[in-house]
Amino acid sequence: MRLLEEQKGLTLIELMVVVAIIAIISAIAIPQFTGFINHYRLTSTVSSLTSSLQFARMAAVSSGREYQVEINLVNETFDVQRGNLASGSTSWISTGDLHRAYTGVDIAMVNGSYSNPASKQFNPDGSSSSGSISFSNTQGERYSITLTPATGRVKVNKGW
Numbered sequence: 001m002r003l004l005e006e007q008k009g010l011t012l013i014e015l016m017v018v019v020a021i022i023a024i025i026s027a028i029a030i031p032q033f034t035g036f037i038n039h040y041r042l043t044s045t046v047s048s049l050t051s052s053l054q055f056a057r058m059a060a061v062s063s064g065r066e067y068q069v070e071i072n073l074v075n076e077t078f079d080v081q082r083g084n085l086a087s088g089s090t091s092w093i094s095t096g097d098l099h100r101a102y103t104g105v106d107i108a109m110v111n112g113s114y115s116n117p118a119s120k121q122f123n124p125d126g127s128s129s130s131g132s133i134s135f136s137n138t139q140g141e142r143y144s145i146t147l148t149p150a151t152g153r154v155k156v157n158k159g160w
Contacts, residue, residue: 041102
């Protein structure tokens with residue numbers, strides 16, 4: 001008769017220790033992951049608006065018409081629009097490229113103002129209206145986009 005036989009499997013205590021370790025690691029990792037998501041949402045919104053601005057500049061140069069990006073501070077949206085003339089457009093038609101800022105991201109102001117809607121305009125020679133667009137998120141991170149009027153250059157800056 002054998003007194004001690006080989007055991008296979010886990011005891012309840014071993015299983016509880018593993019579950020406790022997983023819970024501790026999760027408690028540490030989840031807040032870090034939430035911060036990462038908020039940062040990603042902010043940078044993705046800034047990147048998306050930057051791309052829309054660059055597209056509007058390119059389209060203005062290639063088509064010989066004015067283009068603008070209209071920014072709605074209330075709805076947190078932005079839209080690329082085509083003008084009807086090369087200079088001094090009187091009507092604007094959406095290109096159907098409406099974007100919405102991610103949840104938790106605030107398009108705070110355009111040119112230091114909260115007036116709504118605001119726009120950034122691009123001319124067929126590549127020049128643009130001047131100013132900046134400011135963003136923030138729920139963690140207090142801030143970014144801004146500035147336009148250089150003579151060249152239409154779009155630049156992203158961390159902070160305001």
